[in-house]
Amino acid sequence: MTFKDDRSQPRRKPYTLVRPYVPLAVLLALLSSVGAIQHTFVSPYNLSVLADESSVILLLATAQTVVILLGGIDLSMAALTALASVLIALTLPSMKVGSVISVLALTTLLGAFQGYIHARAQLPSVVVTLAGLGIWSSLALTIAHTTIPVSAGFSAIGWLKGSSFGVPHSFAFAAAALAVLAGSLRWLPLGRYVYAIGLNPRAALLSGIRVGRVKTLAFALTGLFSGLAGMAMVARTGSGNPTIADSLLLPSIAAVLIGGTKMSGGVGGLGCTVIGALSITILRVGIAATGLDPAYEPIAYGVLIVTAALATDRSWDPLQK
Amino acid sequence: MNAPVLRTEGLSKSFAGIRVLDDVSIEVRAREVVGLIGENGAGKSTLLKVLAGLCRPDCGRIVLRGTTISLRCVSEAAAAGIGMVCQEQSLLSNLSVAENVLLGHEDAALRLGVFYNWGALHALAKAQLDKLGSSIMPSAQTDTLSFGERQMVELAKVMAIENRTPHEPVILLDEVTSMLDTEQTETVLTQIECLRNRASVVFVSHRLDEVLRVCDRVYVMNNGRCVAQRNRGCYKIADLQQLMLGRNLSVEYRNDAPQVLITGSTVRLSVRALSRANSYQAVSFELRAGEVLGIAGVSRSGRESLCRTLFGAEEPDSGEIVLDGKSVSFAEPADAVRLGIGYVPVERLVEGVVAGLSVRENMTLAHLDGLCRGPLIDRGRERELVMRWVERLRIKLRAPETPAYQLSGGNQQKLVLAKWLIARKPKILILDHPLLGLDVCTRMEITLLIRDLARSGISILLIADTLNELIALSDSIIVMKDGAVSGCFPASTERPSEREILERMV
Numbered sequence: 001m002t003f004k005d006d007r008s009q010p011r012r013k014p015y016t017l018v019r020p021y022v023p024l025a026v027l028l029a030l031l032s033s034v035g036a037i038q039h040t041f042v043s044p045y046n047l048s049v050l051a052d053e054s055s056v057i058l059l060l061a062t063a064q065t066v067v068i069l070l071g072g073i074d075l076s077m078a079a080l081t082a083l084a085s086v087l088i089a090l091t092l093p094s095m096k097v098g099s100v101i102s103v104l105a106l107t108t109l110l111g112a113f114q115g116y117i118h119a120r121a122q123l124p125s126v127v128v129t130l131a132g133l134g135i136w137s138s139l140a141l142t143i144a145h146t147t148i149p150v151s152a153g154f155s156a157i158g159w160l161k162g163s164s165f166g167v168p169h170s171f172a173f174a175a176a177a178l179a180v181l182a183g184s185l186r187w188l189p190l191g192r193y194v195y196a197i198g199l200n201p202r203a204a205l206l207s208g209i210r211v212g213r214v215k216t217l218a219f220a221l222t223g224l225f226s227g228l229a230g231m232a233m234v235a236r237t238g239s240g241n242p243t244i245a246d247s248l249l250l251p252s253i254a255a256v257l258i259g260g261t262k263m264s265g266g267v268g269g270l271g272c273t274v275i276g277a278l279s280i281t282i283l284r285v286g287i288a289a290t291g292l293d294p295a296y297e298p299i300a301y302g303v304l305i306v307t308a309a310l311a312t313d314r315s316w317d318p319l320q321k
Numbered sequence: 322m323n324a325p326v327l328r329t330e331g332l333s334k335s336f337a338g339i340r341v342l343d344d345v346s347i348e349v350r351a352r353e354v355v356g357l358i359g360e361n362g363a364g365k366s367t368l369l370k371v372l373a374g375l376c377r378p379d380c381g382r383i384v385l386r387g388t389t390i391s392l393r394c395v396s397e398a399a400a401a402g403i404g405m406v407c408q409e410q411s412l413l414s415n416l417s418v419a420e421n422v423l424l425g426h427e428d429a430a431l432r433l434g435v436f437y438n439w440g441a442l443h444a445l446a447k448a449q450l451d452k453l454g455s456s457i458m459p460s461a462q463t464d465t466l467s468f469g470e471r472q473m474v475e476l477a478k479v480m481a482i483e484n485r486t487p488h489e490p491v492i493l494l495d496e497v498t499s500m501l502d503t504e505q506t507e508t509v510l511t512q513i514e515c516l517r518n519r520a521s522v523v524f525v526s527h528r529l530d531e532v533l534r535v536c537d538r539v540y541v542m543n544n545g546r547c548v549a550q551r552n553r554g555c556y557k558i559a560d561l562q563q564l565m566l567g568r569n570l571s572v573e574y575r576n577d578a579p580q581v582l583i584t585g586s587t588v589r590l591s592v593r594a595l596s597r598a599n600s601y602q603a604v605s606f607e608l609r610a611g612e613v614l615g616i617a618g619v620s621r622s623g624r625e626s627l628c629r630t631l632f633g634a635e636e637p638d639s640g641e642i643v644l645d646g647k648s649v650s651f652a653e654p655a656d657a658v659r660l661g662i663g664y665v666p667v668e669r670l671v672e673g674v675v676a677g678l679s680v681r682e683n684m685t686l687a688h689l690d691g692l693c694r695g696p697l698i699d700r701g702r703e704r705e706l707v708m709r710w711v712e713r714l715r716i717k718l719r720a721p722e723t724p725a726y727q728l729s730g731g732n733q734q735k736l737v738l739a740k741w742l743i744a745r746k747p748k749i750l751i752l753d754h755p756l757l758g759l760d761v762c763t764r765m766e767i768t769l770l771i772r773d774l775a776r777s778g779i780s781i782l783l784i785a786d787t788l789n790e791l792i793a794l795s796d797s798i799i800v801m802k803d804g805a806v807s808g809c810f811p812a813s814t815e816r817p818s819e820r821e822i823l824e825r826m827v
Contacts, residue, residue, distance in 0.1 A: 187697045189689040192678075196686060199677040206634060206672050207686045207740065208658030266677055 022311035023260040034286035052168035054281035060252035063225035065273045071198045071265030072125030074222045076132030078248035083140040084230025089240025093152035104227040111223015119212035140242035149239040160235035182270040198265025254301045255280045332381035343545040354522040356536030363542040373405035374398030402486035404479035408496040419446035419459035449477040469505035586610040589780045595640030600626035601804040613781040615795030622801040632664040633657035661748035663741030673737040676726040681707045688744035710739045731763030751782045788819040800825040
């Protein structure tokens with residue numbers, strides 16, 4: 001068996017070896033700098049709070065990763081989360097577990113619908129989901145003009161609150177969901193298709209991949225995870241909030257990009273997203289803990305996103321301009 | 322003594338390691354029409370693009386009126402007095418005719434250097450259109466014009482260059498008549514003959530009768546080299562065809578084994594009156610098991626579109642595709658793949674291979690569901706199959722995890738072929754220019770592979786680069802011209818000659 005390199009490799013510059021580790025380095029830098037300023041930050045209790053805080057963003061970022069890997073984006077996730085939280089808060093008292101199941105089914109369906117329009121009508125995902133963002137947000141606001149406290153039936157989702165062995169349940173849940181998705185990406189043919197479509201949609205189509213079906217499925221997934229995030233929010237706050245979309249949209253997308261997944265698709269994955277989600281959470285909580293002006297938060301997101309984008313290497317791609 | 326206005330010395334250009342122009346030296350004299358002919362891929366378009374400033378040569382010189390020039394972009398070429406009309410039009414359909422004609426050099430029609438002076442703009446455009454004898458209004462919207470009228474506007478646009486230089490312009494025309502009907506072609510040819518009075522013209526066309534009519538001299542290109550030059554009155558069509566086809570590689574492609582007559586085997590694919598607007602009309606043919614059917618034709622003849630339709634990448638407007646006796650229709654390529662059809666596209670890096678995935682992932686992309694144990698990918702079996710095919714096709718690589726972009730062109734092509742052969746034998750393979758840009762060694766390997774595959778019962782539809790290859794690889798040949806089947810050479814021990822096919826192509 002001959003394994004011979006028939007094309008001499010161009011000599012790699014040293015920093016290209018370092019590139020994949022930049023997001024991880026950023027995470028550790030954030031952790032240590034916040035810890036240096038506020039010594040109590042790195043205690044087990046604080047880390048536990050941190051993990052709990054990150055669970056909603058983690059859920060959103062997990063599904064968003066799949067869509068971004070495909071080369072698209074879903075701007076409507078946070079709005080679906082708001083809608084889900086409102087609907088769950090309203091129906092929990094009467095339907096209990098059935099409420100959660102039906103709301104999850106609804107958000108999955110709405111997500112799939114967006115994906116179908118995107119695939120079938122060839123509309124860019126940014127356009128379809130932007131429309132979705134508007135529609136689901138106003139739907140949530142129409143249903144509930146203000147925060148709706150859960151009056152009864154909280155036990156159906158109460159298990160998400162609290163922690164065991166120092167690990168918050170919400171974080172464990174989010175981590176488990178991420179692990180299942182990560183496994184699927186690695187071991188199911190669907191995962192391979194996602195990467196192929198993100199890297200080269202034309203070649204993927206001409207290799208017999210049902211691109212439309214994969215896209216619809218990916219957006220159904222974001223719908224589902226939006227619903228799960230809504231459920232997690234109701235569990236944490238005990239109420240449904242129609243306006244949480246505003247504060248969740250940017251951080252969840254930033255989490256994916258800061259982790260190192262490339263916006264154009266095909267590069268990155270869920271491992272990157274874990275790093276990104278943790279970085280975002282440390283940033284948020286850290287800014288508050290160290291007494292810095294919260295207005296600095298978006299600036300920090302911007303800097304981190306650009307850093308991560310510069311660090312991912314795609315110079316070999318003939319399709320890249 | 323007619324001194325050359327434009328001269329090239331030893332122009333060479335390579336794209337991704339493939340020599341597209343090889344030491345080309347031609348000259349264009351004042352007020353003459355020079356023809357440039359050659360087969361597909363001979364380098365004609367590339368030569369024009371270099372002259373027009375669209376791409377830069379790797380070496381060689383361009384000498385314009387005695388001075389060596391270096392063109393960095395199209396506007397520099399235009400400022401020097403060289404303009405080009407492409408086969409695919411370059412007009413902006415949402416603008417008016419006048420805006421298009423003076424696109425990029427409206428300076429003479431601007432007030433204060435910023436605002437359009439519509440009157441002046443229209444007057445300048447009208448002047449150009451009048452010289453061409455066209456009655457198109459400069460204020461007309463370009464998207465309301467017919468194709469032939471747009472071609473007129475293109476000519477006016479390129480002639481507007483004469484306003485930018487004190488000298489007479491050099492006009493490059495790349496296959497401007499290939500998309501026109503007889504009447505429109507007639508108009509354009511008459512215009513070209515008139516252009517001779519105020520410009521030098523380089524005219525590229527695959528229709529030899531047109532070239533013979535308008536050109537004073539003709540250059541013949543073959544495989545990137547300029548192989549001959551003939552003056553008017555000193556050439557015949559037969560002679561030119563011979564020069565175009567050349568003699569170089571015919572020895573390699575001689576078919577050692579006599580073509581097995583396949584009249585006995587079953588009809589695998591039957592295409593009946595397939596039509597698609599602006600691509601092909603009423604195409605009908607049959608493909609038998611184990612047969613290699615070559616499709617000859619120039620670039621716009623409809624053959625590429627036909628192949629893509631048979632793979633499900635394009636939708637036909639009418640007609641029927643019958644596969645193994647059953648009528649089929651494809652909503653997307655995945656449907657064709659499920660039915661056992663594979664496609665090797667001409668642009669392998671853009672459409673054949675996902676450059677960022679590894680060789681292993683690429684090779685199994687088309688038939689991944691066949692490599693699963695339950696819902697999960699069986700990685701062990703995948704690895705084993707990939708190794709087997711890497712060895713069988715002699716794909717040279719360091720490890721199966723090598724990213725596909727690190728493979729050479731030839732190995733990438735083998736990878737694309739392996740993609741369709743792994744896991745399940747295809748019924749039909751559609752190969753679009755399978756030997757394009759490959760070195761001699763790999764060409765032989767893939768040629769032998771194609772013959773082996775046919776012998777094993779796979780039906781093959783083939784579009785080849787040159788007629789040599791086509792004749793050597795194919796059992797039967799159909800020729801397409803302007804969207805219709807213009808000739809058919811069924812499988813027989815007597816191979817058609819290149820001339821016979823070329824006659825029906827052009």
